[in-house]
Amino acid sequence: MTNKVLLCHSTIAGNGATISVLIEQANFFAGLDYEVEVITFSGSKDSRFDERVKVTNINSLSKINIIDSSVSVLSLIGKKITTRLPDLVTSYIFKPFSRVNFVFNSDKDLVSKVYSAFNYKIIENYCDGSISSIQKYYKKFKRRDLRFKNGRLNYVSYYEFGVKTKTNYYNGIGLKYLEKIWNREEIEVSRTQFTNSGLISKILKKHNGQCVQEEKFKGFFRELVVTKNLGEDVGTCNYIVKSNILNRYIESRYGEGDAIISVNQTMLHYISTLKTKATTIGQVHNSWLSQGSEYMASFEFAIKSSFRLNRTVFLTSGALEYIKGNYGVRNGIVIPNAISDVEKKFTPFEEKLMLDEIKLVIVARLTDIKQIDHAIKAFSLAIKENSRLRLYIYGEGPSRGKLEKLARELEVSEFVFFMGYESNKDQIYSDKSLLICTSKAESFGMTLVEANSYGVPCLSYDCPYGPRDIIRDGSGILVDLNDITELTNQILNPLLYTKRYSNESLVNADRFLKKKIYTEYEKIIEKGTN
Incomplete structure (x- = not known):
């Protein structure tokens, strides 16, 4: 195992x-x-x-890029610098240099130290006893320029052949908060912003001075990439x-x-x-x-x-x-999604027949892709033929306001109930007679299986790709995508409110019990990479 x-x-x-x-x-x-x-x-x-x-x-x-202020900075030759710099980002430890020159001013104050070696030179500059900058030269064509403010690192610039290629900026507590990158013509091509925790929060990529791509990060990961053209968003990609x-x-x-x-x-x-x-x-x-x-x-x-x-x-x-x-x-x-095999509490079919109302239910995020306006329109037509119908909508989302407005315009607001988010499945399904799904697309359609497990048949658009795999003969009915007229007709179809359909719904739901579905994952794991 x-x-x-x-x-x-x-x-x-x-x-x-x-x-x-x-x-x-x-x-x-x-x-x-x-x-x-x-x-x-x-x-x-x-x-x-x-x-x-x-x-x-x-x-x-x-947490990355955070400086431990208790660590003393070591000098380039492995000895402690006289002036302690607790906020310097990196401890400089190199092999001993062949030559070290000290430069003093007329008051005998240290102005600079110059460390020299083959293809390598480092210059430390001092002001009023505190380090003000460090220049590091590599192989004659690379240079790194570290600038300090009040003894703390302010920014580091990188050069190749005398052309600045990158600058990192640090805040007062030693965290890098901004990084800029330039091309050979010293035109800024990207800008990276960091959070107070030292993690990347945003990258702006530029072309000819205009932002062409914006990347946003969440935690350690790139989460969102937005492509821009003349300032307008033209493409979006979410990934990690x-x-x-x-x-x-x-x-x-x-x-x-x-x-x-x-x-x-x-x-x-x-x-x-x-x-x-x-x-x-x-x-x-x-x-x-x-x-x-x-x-x-x-x-x-x-x-x-x-x-x-x-x-x-x-x-x-x-x-x-x-x-x-x-x-x-x-x-x-x-491998479809699974439902819990916990015993459910719901109203027996015979008792539902005795109720004054026939309760229809929708469980979904209130967003455009769910097309709940189709269900409200169909309901407004069906209730004219059967006054016992009522529609309960569970869920929240940005479309709630316009859906409530639609119900008022169609003069059915007193028969359509917006219940908000509800986690108690017994509360949602126990006394309902039919679940309606009008989605433009579904990844699976978990609410269809949940409704069946309470003996509630389903009426759904035949959208890609979930409902067709879930609804079997007797557990519900599929109608063509966006066919509101047929949706209305099926809401009034007496077959959906029979004991046969209720019982078939319960049988159908058994296919998706957790103990049956997740054993498929066990088989994959046990097989491993074979």
Whole structure:
């Protein structure tokens, strides 16, 4: 059996679907006596994690570029400089120089020290007893110029053949906060900003004085790249590149017989860079496969990295076939998301028939891709035929305001209830009769499985790529994407409100129980790299 399993996720903050999947997977492996660790760079350990699961926030591993002010700076010849410089970034330790010259002014104050050796010269300049600058010359054509202010390093400039190529700027506590790079014509081509923790926060790349690319970082990772043209954003790519500090941490802990799993796309590229004998598995969760998605560049970046993994897991057969046909991925496998096998509390079908209302439910982020306005429009037509219908919408998001406005305009606001975010699944599904999904695209459609597990049939657009894999005959109905008229007709279809459909929904949900799904991951891990 594998000794250790590492699950990588860019964040465990919030209530997203992939975070729920992450928690379920971590707890499953912990229950099988694996040593489980979750690595993230946003959020802290959630109470839903098994107590045996270790959660490591990347930012706690180490802080870089921070100066230890208690360390005395050593001189270039291995002896302490008379003037103590606790805030100098680097301790200078070199082989002894063949010649050292001291320069004094008329008051016999030290003005400079000149260290000379073959192809190497260093000049230390002093003012009022404190060092003011250091020039370092390499092989006659390279120079490094260190400037000090009040005994503290202010900036360091780098030169080649007399042309400045780079300057690093340091704040009053010795942290690098800015780096500028110039080309041979001394035109600035990039500017890098650093956080107070010494981590990169932003890189601006320039051409002819204009910003052409902006890269934003989160923790140790490049998170977002925005391409610009004449100041306008023309492209966006989300991804994560390697961090040497994190690499050393993981590669020293996880090896042959262990497993490293990326639970979201943004970490997929990262684990593909690791030099390890552990089994590496990437999971593709997000609905970025839809053509024209603003995240398509990020998706393609992740997929091209997946060739280096042992396995890439897709949630649906449609997604896998698309990737095979368009990107040639050959290590793909379909493993859907899983639901907990915890006993659920819900209203028996016979009791629902006795209720005054027929409760329809939507569970989704309130964003444009979910097209909840389609459901409200269909509902407004259906309620004219069946006055018992009511629509409950669970979730939050930027579209809530305009959806509430739409309900008022269609004169159904008293029958449409915006419930906000709710984590209690019993509360959401227990007394509902039908779940509606009108998404433009889905990575899987977890709410469809959750609804079925409560005996609630589903009515969904046949969008790429989840619903077709989930809904089986009797557990719900698929309608053509964006066909609001047919959606309305099916809301009024009496078959969806029968005991047969309720029972078939329960049977269908059993296919996605955790104990059945996650054993597929066990098989991959046990097979390893064979």
